[in-house]
Amino acid sequence: MSAAPRGPAVELANLTATHQRHPAVHHVTARFAPGSLAAIVGPNGAGKTTLLRSIAGLHRVDEGRVVLSGSRARVALLPQQSGMDRSFPILCLDVVLQGLWSRLGAFRAAGGAERDRAQAALEAVGLGGFARRPVAAMSAGQFQRLLFARLLVQDADLILLDEPFNAVDARTAADLLAVLRRWHGEGRTVLAVLHDLDLVQREFPDCLLLAREAIACGPTAEVLSAANRLRARRMAEAWDEAAPACAA
């Protein structure tokens, strides 16, 4: 990383995002430096997905702000797979080409250059021979590789990944992790929601420990101290139906 990172800094200032007025992310203040490779960890129901969606602008922010330095930063989000129709009749190459939406939009045709780029992305995730394969024939791991290829083509400055290594085998996880390192090397900002703390400690320099509120944010080794992890585990998962309006 000789040049200045191309990824934006991500600043969360007193961020609160709710589901039916109950906070999923509560007064979170944290900062990720430009080009950081950071993990977001925390127990189930800690608000990790909601936080990612808020950063991507897909979840309404009730209070506080998300600030990306460099206002024209392109953002890409890899959600958990639930909403996708994996039986849809579409070929792998066409899925990767969707990553060019911000440039091609609804109407412009994908030319040779775009197809070459999509093919190169498929090869980068180990799916070189899959261009003409329908997605319905893909396994869960192959499908996740395919979504990474689409992310590669999106060429975003800030990449948000929601549990990217779920349901993939060790080899696929290792390959996809290599893609993450490549993005990091290119100076993009990468935030990934993860559950595997060993992986986080091994591969992610920075970390946000979230339990609806930010328990700690910073260098991974400090954030994942035993004391912090204990505090995160104490988070009550259930909504308090009788909770009064928050005064903070």
Place this chain on the structure above:
Amino acid sequence: MEFLFGPFLEFGFMRRALVGCLALAVAAPLLGVFLMLRRTSLTAEVLAHGVTPGIAAGFLIAGLSVPAMSLGGLVAGLLVAVGAGALSRATGGREDAALTALYLIALALGVTLVSLRGGAGDLTHLLFGQVLGVDDQALLLMAGVATLTLPALALAWRPLALECFDPGFAQAEGVRGGLWHGLFLVLVVLNVLAAFQAMGTLMAVGLMMLPAVAARHWSRELSGMAYAAVGLAVAAAGAGLLASFHLDLPSGPAIVLAAGLFWAVSVVAGPVDGLWARLARRPHLAG
């Protein structure tokens, strides 16, 4: 040759019927493919029955007039489309029961309205259409709707496909999913109205859905399905009209039956998930 072309060369009403049905057959099945892929095949049926009270109201006011009945149908169809969307949101996506209730009521209301003034002939016309009695106005409507549908769908194709495959990604990329879906529903209503002229309210979605469902067995890719659906619909329109002429069958049902026959053939012999391909155990490949 005489068997295939004679009826159309000899009789003007057969030519008009053929032109009208071909117009339906090149546009409607494309909408059907998307309805099927969205798992909202029922929507077409609901809209087809949902337009009935509007058409009946037009009939009550102006008699068997294409503009009046179409306008009434358009208003009713759009209302039902909006209502179905609201019902779908209110019921958290489990709309099929509510939609079924909606279209049964609409159909009964339409039949009741027509019976207030018309005779049994008018009712038959409403329910089953009159392909062989297509007049200039109806022909213009059918051709006009097809002419509008094809370019509109060409514009909406990519957003619709993306929204269907990965709504989360579409949202993240700023695709106005609701807008495109609204346009799509308007196209469905228009095509149902056009089909209504020829096939009646009970058969209107026959050429929209049957070829689309059959096309699933001919391609694993959206564009291939689209070509297959249109091809099957065109063939069904021609075959149905010929059967109705030579065998003296009611033409609307004959066309839908022809489409149904093609569907059955597709299920059995289609290369994608066809019964034949499944049962004929060919040796597996080496890699």
